[in-house]
C-alpha cells in the first residue's frame with residue numbers, strides 16, 4: 001500500500017485524488033492547500049486528514065507526495081520532499097526555469113527518490129498505442145510527426161501574465177509528446193507565433209497561435225500546431241508518418257452519434273477540455289506511478305524529461321524572438 005499526501009487541492013489535485021481512490025494499493029493519507037476550504041473539500045471526498053504541506057513532507061506515515069500546486073511553488077516542495085525521502089509525482093512544468101529544474105534533478109538524484117513529471121498525455125490510450133506501434137516497427141522508420149493541439153478557449157489574461165508564455169505553459173505537453181514519439185532528441189527548433197485570438201494576449205507579450213518545427217540529428221521532423229481557441233472543442237490529434245505507413249489518433253468526441261442528411265454529415269464537438277479528454281490518461285499515469293514506486297522501478301517520464309521539454313520550450317521562445325532556428 002502506497003501512502004500518499006496531496007499538495008494542492010485545486011483542479012489537478014482533485015483529479016489525482018480521484019485516480020488514487022480508484023487504486024486498491026494506494027491511499028490518500030493527507031491533503032494540504034494554502035486555502036483551507038479547498039483542503040476541507042478534498043478531505044471530505046477522500047476521508048484524508050488535513051495537514052500543512054511541511055507536515056506532509058516530514059510525515060513518517062507518508063511514502064509519496066503529489067505536487068499539484070501552482071508552478072512557482074514546485075521548486076521548494078520538490079527540494080523538501082526529496083530531502084525527506086519521499087517519492088514525488090510533480091505536475092508539469094517542473095519549474096519555469098531550466099536551471100532550477102537542474103537543481104531539483106540534482107537533489108532528487110542525491111536523495112535517490114523516484115520522481116515522475118506529469119506529462120499525462122503519454123498515458124492516453126491512443127497516444128500510448130501510437131508509441132507502442134512505432135516501437136513494434138509497424139510503420140517502419142518515423143519520418144514526420146504532426147501534433148495538433150488547440151484549447152477550446154484562452155485562459156484569463158491574469159493567468160497568461162504569469163503562465164511563462166504559450167511555449168512553456170501549453171506547448172510543453174506537445175514538446176514532450178514530440179520527444180516521446182520521435183525517440184530522438186530535436187537538435188533544431190523553429191517557431192512562429194501570433195496573437196490572433198485576443199490582441200490583449202499580444203499586448204501581454206505572449207502569443208495565442210503558434211507553430212513549431214523540430215528537427216532531429218537524423219533529419220526526422222515534428223510539426224506542432226497550437227491555438228488557444230478551437231470552436232469545436234478541445235482539439236487533440238496526432239499523426240505519425242513513417243517509411244511503411246501512417247499512425248493516426250483522431251479527436252475524442254462528446255458522443256459517437258453521426259447525423260447524415262441531404263445537407264451532409266454532422267457529428268458532436270470534441271470533448272470539452274483536459275479534465276474530460278484525458279480522464280483515462282490521468283488514471284493510467286497514477287497507476288504507473290504507484291506500480292513503479294511499489295516495485296522499485298523508476299517512473300517515467302522522469303525529471304530529465306521535464307528538463308528536456310523545458311529546454312525545447314525555451315528554444316521555441318528564443319526562436320520566436322529572433323526569427324531564427326535555435327539549437328536547444
Ligand SMILES: NC(=O)c1ccc[n+]([C@@H]2O[C@H](COP(=O)([O-])OP(=O)(O)OC[C@H]3O[C@@H](n4cnc5c(N)ncnc54)[C@H](O)[C@@H]3O)[C@@H](O)[C@H]2O)c1
Pocket residue numbers: 007008009010011012013032033034035038053068069070071073091092093118119120274
Ligand atoms: N497535466 C495536466 O494536464 C495539468 C492540468 C492542469 C494543471 N496542471 C499543472 O498543475 C499545477 C496546478 O494547476 P491547477 O490548475 O490545479 O491550479 P489550481 O489553482 O486549480 O490549484 C492549485 C491549488 O494549490 C493551492 N496552493 C497554492 N500554493 C500552495 C502551497 N504552497 N501549498 C499548498 N497548496 C498551495 C491553491 O490554493 C490551489 O487550491 C500547475 O503546475 C499546472 O501547470 C497540469
